[in-house]
Amino acid sequence: MDVDWDDLKTVLALVRAGSLAAAGAALGVNYTTVARRVQRAEAAVGVPLFERLAGGYQATETGLLVAEHASEMEARENALLRRLQGRDQTLSGPLVITAPQLLIGPMIAPVLDRFSTLHPDVSVKIRATNDLLNLNRREADLAIRISRNPGDTLMGLRLCAQHGASFASPELAARIAADPQGRIDWIVYEFSPQVPKKALELYPNSRVRMVFDDMVAMLGAARAGLGVVRMPLFLGRTTPGLVQVPMLPPQPYIDIWVVAHPDVWRSAKVTAFRDLLVPQFRKMRHLFVSGTGSEETEQVHRETNA
Amino acid sequence: MDVDWDDLKTVLALVRAGSLAAAGAALGVNYTTVARRVQRAEAAVGVPLFERLAGGYQATETGLLVAEHASEMEARENALLRRLQGRDQTLSGPLVITAPQLLIGPMIAPVLDRFSTLHPDVSVKIRATNDLLNLNRREADLAIRISRNPGDTLMGLRLCAQHGASFASPELAARIAADPQGRIDWIVYEFSPQVPKKALELYPNSRVRMVFDDMVAMLGAARAGLGVVRMPLFLGRTTPGLVQVPMLPPQPYIDIWVVAHPDVWRSAKVTAFRDLLVPQFRKMRHLFVSGTGSEETEQVHRETNA
DNA sequence: TTCACACCATGCGAAAACGCATGGCATGGA
DNA sequence: TCCATGCCATGCGTTTTCGCATGGTGTGAA
Incomplete structure (x- = not known):
């Protein structure tokens, strides 16, 4: 009873990918090769590792056991490759x-x-x-x-x-400067979807206008004048079309x-x-x-x- | 940078075996296959893993590093195979x-x-x-x-x-019985190459005649009358041509x-x-x-x- | 020195693994 | 209903891998 290590690797890839085609793509081989290797592995251990369903290959309990151990083998392989890389003193x-x-x-x-x-x-x-x-x-x-x-x-x-601070388009900045007591719209990041506390203290009329999940998009929105955005100083300073506004004084980021x-x-x-x-x-x-x-x-x- | 797992396995086998032929035998493949897989592995990592000497393949430092990690992968493989075996409920x-x-x-x-x-x-x-x-x-x-x-x-x-006790051939047993104060020859096992302490107390004329490294041979020697042997009770009792002698009273074994x-x-x-x-x-x-x-x-x- | 015996390198034909193409089958949307 | 889109199984020709046989080399014993 002995198993080909590459077959184990293939079983792992198939468990992760869920279908022959996806596993093949991940491994850089044709999906038929994946199917054949899995067959070999099943023959070697004598137990089915997958159920062939219409939607793809579903690992059996035994298949998951195999994948688990193969994953540990992969971890050791990665450790080896890192170590080899670590001793690499070439600049190529x-x-x-x-x-x-x-x-x-x-x-x-x-x-x-x-x-x-x-x-x-x-x-x-x-x-x-x-x-x-x-x-x-x-x-x-x-x-x-x-x-x-x-x-x-x-x-x-x-x-x-x-440090982080608040930035906006020049037009919006001018409008706010003209009427500091008016409503101030913020565009906030989904991981801190509030108007910054300090800003709310200084400008109680602040409110969240939109929540974004992507900082690039937020930059675009800020430049388009949609609202004030809290961002790292370097970002506001190096992005054309933005000026710093006093809503949020610089604070540690x-x-x-x-x-x-x-x-x-x-x-x-x-x-x-x-x-x-x-x-x-x-x-x-x-x-x-x-x-x-x-x-x-x-x-x-x-x-x-x- | 990716390595074939079976090539790693082969490197491990070669490090352990020391020569292409021996590694091939261990893996059940031709030694030329070992040579080719090692070449592939070396190409993959970009560093020589072995020095080709007249007496065989000598692993480089990098080769040892590879083998070390491959050995850990092998340990995980063995764990897997044990687990698979453990769930095997067939009686075939x-x-x-x-x-x-x-x-x-x-x-x-x-x-x-x-x-x-x-x-x-x-x-x-x-x-x-x-x-x-x-x-x-x-x-x-x-x-x-x-x-x-x-x-x-x-x-x-x-x-x-x-329990263990002392046994000898019937002839030797009779001779000793006739002259309990005479010299008593022992055949002892290399891991306790002394006359047992208790026996020496009871029969101070005991001495070590020979040291053996194999119990089958000691049985043969005892049956041939070469001396008294300490052995497990069951062994003396089930071996024809031996009788228990009183040099060493039964004691825990x-x-x-x-x-x-x-x-x-x-x-x-x-x-x-x-x-x-x-x-x-x-x-x-x-x-x-x-x-x-x-x-x-x-x-x-x-x-x-x- | 000469032989015997390890070891390894190389070339060639056989065997195995692989990629590709075709076809079947189930699911979901028009 | 029909079609489009994922899946997977199977068969065939090609590529890769493998095993065997030959030849070369260094070591140790006769």
Whole structure:
């Protein structure tokens, strides 16, 4: 009784994907291959692992058991690949970086420019998303995150503290300045769907006009004059068509971190990128904070929260 | 960057075996296949995993790293296979049992006889060895062990307590009886290469004549009259050509346990075998102990010593 | 030195795995 | 009802992988 490891891998993919076609796409093989490998696996263990339904393959209890263990095997494989990557001291090959969409233009792009000039053999891939990609699964090598919790089991460096404030289109700003006691419309983010407390104290006539789930769209709405938006200072300052308004005085916002898995933290490509990234944020610190407070700009962070 | 899991498995086998041929034999494939898979793995990780030396393949540091993680993947595979086996409620297919060579004839053989009659579809394999096979790695499904420590992480049932005593050939026994003060030659086991303390007190002229590393050979030597041997009561009593001698009065010996991995403990075949094994030892208890002490004969044992 | 015996590299034909194309089947919307 | 869209099963030709056989090399014993 012995099972082909790739068949186990295929069972795992099929359990995750739910259909032959999707699993095949995930594995980069034809779906018939998935079907055949699953058949082999079932023959090997002597028990059906899936029910063939019209809507796709549904894992049996045994199939889930197999997938569970295969998933643990995959975790070990990922650990291995991270370790191998960590010892890689070459400045060539792929490097995957993830960062929030809106941070890339003003802050990351200049770094990317210099990096690809200095290290032309590195093929950089940017994954611009607010999703927290799983660095354990090697979905990215290095992440720039705006977060209170840069990531369990990850290693990180605080790039910058930042302040948030309120911004609006010049026309709206002028209208408000002309009638500060009038109604003030806010566009708020779904994760804090209220008018900021401080703003409500200063301008009791504030109200929520709309709730958005996407900051890019909020920027667009703000520029179109739909309302006042709370956002990080750097964003308001670097977005044309927005001016700061006094509804919300600058106040601490979420820090910016660069994080990576400890296994890959010291690899050549990740190190080289950090070596450009950190000075960039140090140089541009004025963009992020209000006033001249001399806060610390770097801090090593390590969590071992298993 | 993605690696074929079977290539990892092959790297592990090659690190363990040390040569293409040996690894191929272990995997059940031609050695050229091993060579090709290793080449693929090296191409995938971009680093050499082995040095090709005249005497075989020597793993590089990176190769060892790969093997280490592959070994952990293998451990998860074994866990899976055990779990699958544990849910197997059929009384057909393979069942591997290991027991000390000398216990098989007098005690296990009758059980095997009944078992294969009751369950003719089970193909039983006996691994008769004093080595402690690794039940985690599924080298056997069920083990009968004479041991103070039936096995970490295993589940067990104490089949029987037993006594040990001294035995010799009838001729030697007669000679000693005729001259109890004369020199008494012992054949001892390498793990306790001394004349038993109690025997030395009673017969100060005892001395070690030879040290053996194998109990079968010691039985042979004892029957040939080479000396007195300390052995379990059941062994002396069931071996023709030996008689008990008074040098060493019966005293506690190592217990006999039946153990299995918790994952497979309750599977149908293992349970069915235990159901015959336990009564057999209960019935034959008189063979193992001296006198009529009414000791407990069963005791569930569970260790979780990770 | 010479032979025997490990080991490994390479080339070729056989076998297995794979991708593609066709067809069947169920579901859901027009 | 009919069609469109997902699914999956099956058959066929191609690609890849594999096993075998040959040849080369270094080591140790006669």
